[in-house]
Amino acid sequence: MKKVQFTETILRDASQSLVATRLSYEQFEPILKTIDQVGYYSVECWGGATFDVCLRFLNEDPWERLRKFRAAMPNIKLQMLLRGQNILGYKHYSDDIVRRFVRASVRNGIDIIRIFDALNDVNNLKVAIEETVKSGALASGTISYTTSPVHTLQKYVEMVKELKKMGVGTICIKDMAGILSPKSAYDLVSAIKDAVDLPVVVHTHCTTGLAFMTYLKAVEAGADVIDTAISPFSGGTSQPATETLEYALRELGYDTGLNPDLLHKMADYFKPIRAEYLANGGLNPISMATDTQCDEALLETPRVRADMGYPPLVTPTSQLIGTQAVQNVLAGERYKNVGAELKAYCRGEYGRTPAPINPEVQAKILGDEKPIKGRYADTLPKDIFEKAQAELGDTARCEEDVLSYISFPPVAEKFFAWRREQEEKKVKYSIVPAD
Secondary structure, three states: OOEOEEEEOOOOHHHHHHHOOOOOHHHHHHHHHHHHHOOOOEEEEEEOOHHHHHHHOOOOOHHHHHHHHHHHOOOOOEEEEEOHHHOOOOOOOOHHHHHHHHHHHHHOOOOEEEEOOOOOOHHHOHHHHHHHHHOOOEEEEEEEOOOOOOOOHHHHHHHHHHHHHHOOOEEEEEOOOOOOOHHHHHHHHHHHHHHOOOOEEEEOOOOOOOHHHHHHHHHHOOOOEEEEEOHHHOOOOOOOEHHHHHHHHHHOOOEOOOOHHHHHHHHHHHHHHHHHHHHHOOOOHHHHOOOOOOHHHHHHHHHHHHHOOOOOOOOOHHHHHHHHHHHHHHHOOOOOOOOHHHHHHHHOOOOOOOOOOOHHHHHHHHOOOOOOOOOHHHHOOOOHHHHHHHHHHHHOOOHHHHHHHHHOHHHHHHHHHHHHHHHHHHHHHHOOOOO
16 A cells, blocks of 8 residues: 655644744644654654744744754654755855754754755755754755746756755655646656655645645655645645545545544644634735735736746745835836845855846846855855854853854844843742741
8 A cells, every 4th residue: 555644734834824933832732742643754843934933923942942842742753944055044154054053953853854945056955965964864855846937847857866966865846836736746756756766745835726636646646745734724825734635545545644533633722723813813814815916016026036037936035036026016117126135146145046147137236246156155254153152152051042143133132132031030039038
């Protein structure tokens, strides 16, 4: 019997997609032991936007959250999403920082690191993959799936072969926009299976309504793992429902390895949480649909994307392209106002673009400034960690604190101040006056 395994996304991408990653650890905690026993291939619980949001909005130490996940779920593989040379931020970091972050992630409990680059530039994946393998975790080499005149089946297969040479343990097709069609999924999975002897993981979203059919055809082509979300946090901009696909595939004769009774227990747990977010506005109904009124910006977005060399639209390029499209519409003139991030993109700081940037647009944005040659990370200072450590002084209690500060300096500083205040309050109110 053919086995199909599942990665559960409720602890990361499902909640990120629907409620902007605002679920706190306390909201997850009571159900973690159940999740640990369901029979998942892995649970995606860290990385992506979780790191930023924990510090910025939830007053949680993301490293402590990870350690708690590890303690509560000892039997399941914990998985994170890493943006290659961007780590979990929105710019490139030096190789030393990437290596330190990977080691710390594994040390604190991560088993699988799904590593992607917004441009599919394998030069931006190499260091993270190498350090993941060296640290004893599984590196999942990732294709950021998109469609364009330059994104062909042949190009994806070439990328997969390079990833295998780098030492990845699985190949992931990351369809962040939900545009992977059933036929394209079948063709791409089949081509990857023919090219390399590695398990294939497929990730998509329900944004366009294709996801259930896409997964079925991917599984028929030989996909080994699919990403799903427990039903209360599935659909819309999230992943397809775990219970639905488990039942459908089991009916078709596949071994899912999942316990349906525990899945229903999970669903029952998250139903009132979903209802709470719907009631307080934390879950916007537009996240469950595909409609929008931003017609002009939507028309401008593919034009900007073409000018920028057809990058896949995933963090951070999705933000860069979308923001610039809006700027162009609001200004009434294309590229009149350009943000620092898009200028950095045009300088080459984000890596090699899938196709050349429109030279006229690039010249308008950069002026007399010349694009960099070679790999941007090689031009960065080698003592970033030491300088950050010195800036923090006694505020940094461990290497993880320094890495948080390097990733998001003002946000981390604010969190450290809040943490100190909370500890001082505890000390103040725990003192028992003498008789």
